[in-house]
Amino acid sequence: MPLDSWSDGETRSAIHDFVDRVTDEGGPDYVEPAARVAVFDNDGTLWCEKPMPIQLDFTIRRLAELAAEDASLRDEQPFKAAYEKDVHWLGAAMVKHYQGDDADLRLLMGAVTRAFDAVTVEDYDAQVVSFFGDASHPTLGLPYRGCAYQPMVELLDHLDDHGFTTYIASGGDRDFMRPVAGDLYGVPPERVIGSALGLTYIDEGTTTSLMYKAAMDFFDDGPEKPVRIWSRIGRRPILAVGNSNGDLPMLAYAGTDTTPSLRLLLLHDDADREFDYVAGAEEALATAKRQNWTVVSMKDDWSSVFAGGDA
């Protein structure tokens, strides 16, 4: 059923109205299928990002593995925190980041590029698949692979059924999402846009491969999102879905004065079923109000939250 996990109300109607308008051949707002491009943020928009982004948990486990293999790393942050399961240090790094102090987060990002240096894209893919095979959310009582939002999965399906092409445009690492985006969201790897580690081409005569470099290529957040969307798609989206300040440029870029557009901003206001927070979304919420974008209340607009069943 289309949008079954969405409660009856203005938000659900806004989505149905928009899809009806742009698919009404002969109507004033008709948009050809090729131009029906929809972009979705991932962390906090398609899947849960609290108490920490899923990728951060994956990364910490990898850092702990490296520290287990190499004792000399155990005195060095963030390896030390990862090895000692020092949730306090890691949590503080995220809090400081939201307060504008990125020193610890940069330490963490530096460790990430070191942790996957010289790993091939296929090996990384296998590590990600293995992680999602058994890792669980620390508080929700769900496996991570059950932490996708069921209403968003239904929205992706609904758009797909109406000739849209959906893309993920996330600040998270592109190659961390690709191995699972098909199962979780029905989005194939070529439609996953995200941050990227640099890659090196290796030719060993009879075999060729691509390996990650110990350096970021780009961080797909804020004003970089429209740039990466254009680079990949070559079209301006007409629908964008996000949840934070980092999604603002992507939301603003979806549509022009003369084309129909829909912007959805997910508000996390559901402490019972998920989390209740606005930190990192203040500016986005203010802009949504000013520009009449559609704010999705998790609490009021979603009758169920998780694809894996609510806890």
Add this chain to the structure above:
Amino acid sequence: MPLDSWSDGETRSAIHDFVDRVTDEGGPDYVEPAARVAVFDNDGTLWCEKPMPIQLDFTIRRLAELAAEDASLRDEQPFKAAYEKDVHWLGAAMVKHYQGDDADLRLLMGAVTRAFDAVTVEDYDAQVVSFFGDASHPTLGLPYRGCAYQPMVELLDHLDDHGFTTYIASGGDRDFMRPVAGDLYGVPPERVIGSALGLTYIDEGTTTSLMYKAAMDFFDDGPEKPVRIWSRIGRRPILAVGNSNGDLPMLAYAGTDTTPSLRLLLLHDDADREFDYVAGAEEALATAKRQNWTVVSMKDDWSSVFAGGDA
């Protein structure tokens, strides 16, 4: 008709055999549709690149326009050569490039980034469409939009009919190809991979846009091709088509020891209908011979050359 402009012979059979094998459900070489990824170089592979790349002609016209507007540019290369239609200087720049001296070509590339600085992606698109509306090849007696190779257009169609997804992976500028790749090849913008100028996101309150910066983002040639193919697609191709040394890594990357693959290298050996040259392809031809890749002879394997009719 499939591959109608291909002459009967080993090359045409090699293509048919490969497509048959990977689409034979239950056969040992069957490849699922999602993994049937084919990548094509553009200049000299899908359209004519002699006596100069089509994009170079477009650029020279733009430089001449700028020099016509600003007299101070007329003493400075490459604006001077463009303004004076000094084909000799421009030709020499290309010859020097093939001989390993890139000084003049770098001057030219520097001017390109200056020529399109602060142009929006939509304006650039319109300039490209306008150029292809009337510009003609200097010697073949064809409009540039008629300079696509008909056999390659048929090959793209044939692959499309058999569940492949085709991409252009070119050293040429991505956004120069996108506006015409649909009409010429049936390839939509999201499947055009190429070199990229840097982009800046501009938010002017009620309108948003993307503008080119006076700097390259990356040059999609040689070992950068597999990197950009993975970045965009997230899969390893099983079929690659190229014509020069810059395509070698892309050709080598298409396939592994355990997966079926087809590599096609186009040999320009047809002075009567197109051009006869191996400069810039020596290493690719030697590798093709050593690795048993399929060399396509324009002269022997193609019964007609141009989509716009042979001259």
